Structures are given as structure tokens and as C-alpha cells.
Amino acid sequence: MSNKIRVGVFGGGGAGHHHLEAFANMSEEVEIVGVAEINQTRGEQLVSEFGTTCYNSVDSLISAGLDLGVVALPHDQLLDCGLNLLNANCHLLMEKPMGNSLVEAKTLWAAYRDAGDLVCTVSFVHRYRTAFSKASELLQHGELGDIVSIHEHFRFPGDSRVPQWVWRHESSGGGVLLYSGIHNLDRILWFVGSHAASVTGIVGTHSHDVDVEDGVGALIQFENGCYATVVGNQPSSVVPSPFSRTEVYCRQGTIIVSNGTELTVVSNDGEVSTQNFEPVGHFEQQARNVVNAILNSESAFVTMEDGIEAYRIAEAVYESSRANKTINMSDV
Ligand SMILES: NC(=O)c1ccc[n+]([C@@H]2O[C@H](COP(=O)([O-])OP(=O)(O)OC[C@H]3O[C@@H](n4cnc5c(N)ncnc54)[C@H](O)[C@@H]3O)[C@@H](O)[C@H]2O)c1
Structure with missing residues (x-):
């Protein structure tokens, strides 16, 4: 057997x-x-x-x-x-x-x-990509000091590479925020290591004739004083250079991850190091x-609680956009 x-x-x-x-x-x-x-x-x-x-x-x-x-x-x-x-x-x-x-x-x-x-x-x-796990190790070792802010930006194709069910609220529950942006929310939570206190967000349907968002912007304030932004879109127009970029600003330096594969660390004394990792294997x-x-x-x-925490922020982004106000996370 x-x-x-x-x-x-x-x-x-x-x-x-x-x-x-x-x-x-x-x-x-x-x-x-x-x-x-x-x-x-x-x-x-x-x-x-x-x-x-x-x-x-x-x-x-x-x-x-x-x-x-x-x-x-x-x-x-x-x-x-x-x-x-x-x-x-x-x-x-x-x-x-x-x-x-x-x-x-x-x-x-x-x-x-x-x-x-x-x-x-x-x-x-994406947590299992080497560039992000190395960034997480650096942040945990504390050599760059406390995190001040994190900024996530993605621009991916919104063409036929996105399954059609994603563009229908009934089958997806939401567009690019739930299909792509929730990874960014999870990464921010993982790096910051604190609970979100409030969320201000805006979602919009700008280029597709659909009933879910194709673009999102969000500002998240954390209980430990950090703040983070997420800006992402998947337009119907051609996207000649898709990219994702994560910028982590700490008291003693900065980490930048481009396209999940290139890790750049810049210390406040001007030292710069860049490493490239294969995009396979995660x-x-x-x-x-x-x-x-x-x-x-x-x-x-990654725990089920991690999944819930990221979804709670996504939910707050939708609610903030609907109500046109900042959402206190204790209400979500
Ligand atoms: N973690 C990631 O990086 C990542 C990337 C893409 C998608 N996703 C997630 O994966 C899930 C699927 O997304 P996708 O892009 O692969 O979608 P997809 O449309 O490419 O794949 C879904 C598949 O399920 C099949 N299917 C639908 N109903 C079925 C049923 N009742 N029984 C058996 N098969 C059925 C469809 O025919 C299709 O082949 C979603 O939750 C999405 O958010 C995650």
C-alpha cells in the first residue's frame, strides 16, 4: 500500500x-x-x-x-x-x-x-517567491529599522488572459481587487505584522463593460503607525509593459521588489544591492x-486567518468606495 x-x-x-x-x-x-x-x-x-x-x-x-x-x-x-x-x-x-x-x-x-x-x-x-521571502527576512532581522510605509503597484493585462467569469460579479464577487490585488493586501499584512486600523479606497470600472472593478486604489493605516497604498489596474487596452512593484520604506533603508523577481536594497548610507531570482518554483x-x-x-x-485578514481589507476598500468615506476596520 x-x-x-x-x-x-x-x-x-x-x-x-x-x-x-x-x-x-x-x-x-x-x-x-x-x-x-x-x-x-x-x-x-x-x-x-x-x-x-x-x-x-x-x-x-x-x-x-x-x-x-x-x-x-x-x-x-x-x-x-x-x-x-x-x-x-x-x-x-x-x-x-x-x-x-x-x-x-x-x-x-x-x-x-x-x-x-x-x-x-x-x-x-507569491509569498513563496525568493525575492519576497528574502525581503521578509531582511525586515524581520530589523537591520533596516522599523517600516514606515509600503507601496504596492501593479498593472496587468485585462484582456482574454483574464477568465470571463472574473468580470461577472455573480461568479467572482469582485474584479481585479479579488483576482489580483488581494495578493498585495496579503503581502502588506505579512510585512507590516500589525492589524489594519482603517481603510480608504476607491474602485472603478473604467475600460471594460462589466459589473466589477478593473482598477483599484487604497490607503491602509495600521495600528502600529505604518501606512500602505495599493494601486492596480487591468485595463481592456493593450498593456505593453505589465509590471508589479513593491516598495518598503524603513527608517534605515528601502526595499524594492520588481515583478516578484528583482530585489533591490538601498541603505541610508547609500549602499545599493540588486539581486535577480528566477520567476519559477513558487x-x-x-x-x-x-x-x-x-x-x-x-x-x-499561510493560514486561513491570513486569508480572512486580507479579505477584510478588500471588503473595506469596496465599502469605502461605495460609501465615500474611510472605514474603521473594527466595523468590518
Ligand atoms: N494564486 C494565484 O496566483 C492565482 C492565479 C490565478 C488564479 N487564481 C485563483 O484560482 C482560482 C481559479 O482561477 P483561474 O484563473 O485558474 O480560473 P480559470 O477559469 O482559468 O480556471 C477554472 C477552471 O475550473 C473549471 N470549472 C469550472 N466549474 C467547474 C466545476 N464545477 N467542476 C470542475 N471544473 C470546473 C473551468 O472549466 C476552468 O478550467 C480563482 O480562485 C482565482 O482567484 C490564483
Whole structure:
């Protein structure tokens, strides 16, 4: 009998494919039982690429018997699939944002807490990029002093590379803030290490004919005195140079991460160092983290609470934009 962890991937689109690649590189520790994918053509491609089995429903893959479910479905299906997996006593690697509303995300969080010893994590996968983990280490060592402010900026294509369901509120619960920007919110929370006190935000639909936002701006004040900004958009127009940039200003120096791969550290005495890291491997690092957590009966690096905290800020951004006022986080 095999002692390998039996993994099932739910949804074989963009994110599901990354997860399959990651677990396929871990054949000593895991067995990929199959992928649940309703698009037959897509399913056949995945069967041919990964030599796995395609199931045409969530339930049929769960019935095949799993230890770990990886959920990479449209946002309106994350909660149901997650609850069914917890009911079947499966560990969970859940895609962000854990549901298509904060209420749904909290429902999943409550079910996880009731479930006892299961390992559950949220796929804030960019935390596993080397440039960001090195930035986090630097901040924790404290050589640059306390953080004063963090500024996150992204501009990604909003064309057919974004799945169509993202642009419908009914299926996504929100546009670029929940599909992309929630990673930035999570990163800010991770780096700052404090709770958000208040949020002022604005979301807008500027270039797409849709009912969710294609652009977002937010200002977050933290209980420890830091503040952070996020500005992001995914327009319908061509984006010739997509980018993401994270700037962390500390008392004794500055950290800049460009496109998740280039790390620049500038100290106040003028010393500058730049390192480039390969953009590959973060999905596999995440997969290894959840598998090790299961094997060692410990928590995964990213917790369900982290997922809720990032979603609470996103919710406050929407509410601030709707009400045209600053939102006190104790009200969210
Ligand atoms: N962590 C990341 O970096 C990252 C990147 C992209 C997307 N995501 C997240 O991953 C999730 C999926 O996003 P995506 O971009 O991969 O979307 P996608 O549309 O590319 O993939 C979803 C797949 O699920 C399939 N599907 C839909 N309903 C199904 C059902 N009932 N049963 C089986 N298959 C079904 C679709 O056919 C599609 O192939 C979302 O939560 C999204 O926010 C995360």
C-alpha cells in the first residue's frame, strides 16, 4: 500500500495547471489522483500532459478518495467545494479569496476550525517567491529599522488572459481587487505584522463593460503607525509593459521588489544591492509547505486567518468606495 498523500485538483484552468505542475514534481511524496474539470477539451489536455485522470464533477473526484484537495475553481464555487472536502476529512489548499464574499470566506474558516486537525492553507503563492521571502527576512532581522510605509503597484493585462467569469460579479464577487490585488493586501499584512486600523479606497470600472472593478486604489493605516497604498489596474487596452512593484520604506533603508523577481536594497548610507531570482518554483514551494505541514501535523505557512485578514481589507476598500468615506476596520 502506498503512503503517498493522495491529491486532487479541482479546476484545471490557469491556477489549476500551476498546481498540477507543482505536485507532479513531488511524485515521491504525493500521488495525483486526478483533476476535476468540466471543460472536456481542457480535461483531455491535462490527462495527456500529466498522465492523470479527469473527473467531470467535484463529487466524483472527492469520491475517488483524497487526503488533500486543491481548489482552483471560479470564486462562486470555492466555498462549496471546500466544505465538501472538509466533510470528507480532506486537508485543503484553497485558492484565494476563499469564496465570492467575506461571508463565504468566514463560513469556510468556521468549518475549518470545527474540523479539528486538518491542515488548511490559502494560496497566497507569491509569498513563496525568493525575492519576497528574502525581503521578509531582511525586515524581520530589523537591520533596516522599523517600516514606515509600503507601496504596492501593479498593472496587468485585462484582456482574454483574464477568465470571463472574473468580470461577472455573480461568479467572482469582485474584479481585479479579488483576482489580483488581494495578493498585495496579503503581502502588506505579512510585512507590516500589525492589524489594519482603517481603510480608504476607491474602485472603478473604467475600460471594460462589466459589473466589477478593473482598477483599484487604497490607503491602509495600521495600528502600529505604518501606512500602505495599493494601486492596480487591468485595463481592456493593450498593456505593453505589465509590471508589479513593491516598495518598503524603513527608517534605515528601502526595499524594492520588481515583478516578484528583482530585489533591490538601498541603505541610508547609500549602499545599493540588486539581486535577480528566477520567476519559477513558487507553486512548488507552496505545495511542499502544505505537504510537510500534513506529514508533520503542523500549520501551513499561510493560514486561513491570513486569508480572512486580507479579505477584510478588500471588503473595506469596496465599502469605502461605495460609501465615500474611510472605514474603521473594527466595523468590518
Ligand atoms: N494564486 C494565484 O496566483 C492565482 C492565479 C490565478 C488564479 N487564481 C485563483 O484560482 C482560482 C481559479 O482561477 P483561474 O484563473 O485558474 O480560473 P480559470 O477559469 O482559468 O480556471 C477554472 C477552471 O475550473 C473549471 N470549472 C469550472 N466549474 C467547474 C466545476 N464545477 N467542476 C470542475 N471544473 C470546473 C473551468 O472549466 C476552468 O478550467 C480563482 O480562485 C482565482 O482567484 C490564483
